[in-house]
Amino acid sequence: MKIERKKAEVAEVDMTPMIDIVFQLIAFFMVITNFEQTQADERVKLPKDQLAKPAEVKREEEMTLNVGFIRNLEGEKQSDALVFYASEEIPVLQFKDKLLQEARIYKQKGQPVGDVSVIIRADAEVPTGLVQELMKMSQEAGFTKFALSATQITD
Amino acid sequence: MKIRKRSNNEKIEAQMAPMIDVVFQLLIFFMLTLKIIEPEGDFNINMPIGAPSQANPDQPLLPDIKVRLRANEDGTLQQLSLGRSNLGSDARAFDRLNMEILKMIGRPGNPLTKDMEVEIEADYNLHYGNVIQAVGACTGRLDSRSKKIVRYVEKIKFAPPKRPAG
Numbered sequence: 001m002k003i004e005r006k007k008a009e010v011a012e013v014d015m016t017p018m019i020d021i022v023f024q025l026i027a028f029f030m031v032i033t034n035f036e037q038t039q040a041d042e043r044v045k046l047p048k049d050q051l052a053k054p055a056e057v058k059r060e061e062e063m064t065l066n067v068g069f070i071r072n073l074e075g076e077k078q079s080d081a082l083v084f085y086a087s088e089e090i091p092v093l094q095f096k097d098k099l100l101q102e103a104r105i106y107k108q109k110g111q112p113v114g115d116v117s118v119i120i121r122a123d124a125e126v127p128t129g130l131v132q133e134l135m136k137m138s139q140e141a142g143f144t145k146f147a148l149s150a151t152q153i154t155d
Numbered sequence: 156m157k158i159r160k161r162s163n164n165e166k167i168e169a170q171m172a173p174m175i176d177v178v179f180q181l182l183i184f185f186m187l188t189l190k191i192i193e194p195e196g197d198f199n200i201n202m203p204i205g206a207p208s209q210a211n212p213d214q215p216l217l218p219d220i221k222v223r224l225r226a227n228e229d230g231t232l233q234q235l236s237l238g239r240s241n242l243g244s245d246a247r248a249f250d251r252l253n254m255e256i257l258k259m260i261g262r263p264g265n266p267l268t269k270d271m272e273v274e275i276e277a278d279y280n281l282h283y284g285n286v287i288q289a290v291g292a293c294t295g296r297l298d299s300r301s302k303k304i305v306r307y308v309e310k311i312k313f314a315p316p317k318r319p320a321g
Contacts, residue, residue, distance in 0.1 A: 029185030052196030124284030
């Protein structure tokens with residue numbers, strides 16, 4: 001009996017649908033990514049409010065202060081309220097030196113300190129008094145504009 | 156001259172493998188750099204240094220709106236009050252505050268509201284989230300149909316903090 005040998009053919013897969021989908025995915029991720037540098041710290045669980053709408057006009061100069069706690073995986077507080085400043089964690093009441101330093105830097109750059117908005121991103125469970133102390137210390141360093149951050153409730 | 160014809164009508168096959176390599180690289184890059192950020196907004200508060208702005212004697216004296224937030228030991232809200240009236244401490248307390256403020260200003264956008272000021276006085280250990288709720292309730296409300304913010308009182312100030320002894 002004669003066995004017919006098949007030609008050694010490479011089985012070709014149709015790539016077109018896969019490439020279509022992959023391009024879709026790339027386009028989706030590109031659009032959704034924002035490369036904008038935010039100074040937000042993920043450890044801060046902001047309070048929520050309906051009226052917290054993102055600002056329509058971008059502020060000229062802003063300084064963000066993140067106030068929060070170090071939490072464990074269950075979300076329990078492991079520390080007192082801290083300011084997350086660069087990579088340091090500083091207790092709120094000892095933050096004054098850094099504020100004075102920031103104010104000096106703005107002065108050196110030739111910017112009036114009063115024009116800089118201080119955005120306070122404080123955790124919902126931070127004692128109010130500490131947030132107020134932080135504002136008081138900022139005022140003493142020369143800052144006058146403040147903004148309190150909250151996440152928007154979307155329903 | 157003789158133009159040489161292609162010997163047979165073969166399709167030119169583009170090399171797919173390198174393109175797919177690069178495309179997957181891109182895909183993985185964008186997937187990993189993706190960070191989901193919740194939309195964030197903020198409330199503006201102007202607090203120039205020095206004595207609290209003295210009321211201009213030429214202006215008609217407006218009733219100062221005072222919101223007082225008392226806290227329990229653990230920092231939760233104990234009582235919310237506006238002026239002398241107690242608004243309770245449940246979830247609806249801030250809605251009541253919102254309604255009381257509306258009653259005080261008459262109608263939103265009233266020119267008088269430009270000069271009005273709400274002073275928030277909160278206990279030192281109160282959770283900051285409650286203060287934000289109070290600030291939100293005083294500044295306005297979200298119109299449920301048009302999804303626009305109806306502004307009530309824009310100027311918010313804080314009473315100076317009273318650090319507990321010890």
